[in-house]
Amino acid sequence: MKPVNLGEKLALFSSHWDPHVVADYNGNDVMVVKFQGEFPFHRHETTDDFFYVLEGEMVMDLEGQPSQLVRAGELFIVPKGVVHRPRAECEVKVLLIEPKGEPNSGDSGRAPASKPRI
């Protein structure tokens, strides 16, 4: 039971689109991730998708709705079932929360369900 410094955790890896688990909350993985560029459009059928931008900014593209700019200090929660795609022109650092075992892409055939822990 120690505080988790998210900046220190983010300094431990440089890969993009590679969430690392830093804590657990009620069966959810609490993760940090860095990314640049765009992810494929996808949806999570059974869970909301929690994003909190720690540094930089990202755009959340949403099917059938205006894209949303999300800046450092801002939270964006994608409701379950909504098709979305995060993207960022420059590297962005984000806090993510998802139920354990949920693949990034929402499709269990496309991404590992277990993320590295740091």
Add this chain to the structure above:
Amino acid sequence: MKPVNLGEKLALFSSHWDPHVVADYNGNDVMVVKFQGEFPFHRHETTDDFFYVLEGEMVMDLEGQPSQLVRAGELFIVPKGVVHRPRAECEVKVLLIEPKGEPNSGDSGRAPASKPRI
């Protein structure tokens, strides 16, 4: 489906120990709170307790374990069942996540289960 700017939300109220709901995540309230001073020792029997310090610093006192200083940019998750008490010498601003209906104090007789939404 809009970004939630936590600083803007925190500017909407000045009360302490008064979490305000800013978003929903899978049946959880995502909240911001300000506090100064100390809360009563308490435990949540059925849920972990998620704290992320946005501004300032707090101390988490823990029964039978060393107290932990938690600074801005740091996360602290109290596992369910663990007796704890957050406190802060100066005002601190915190992002909280708890299942909907969970009282702050972990005791349904002592705190309202429904928090204001902003």
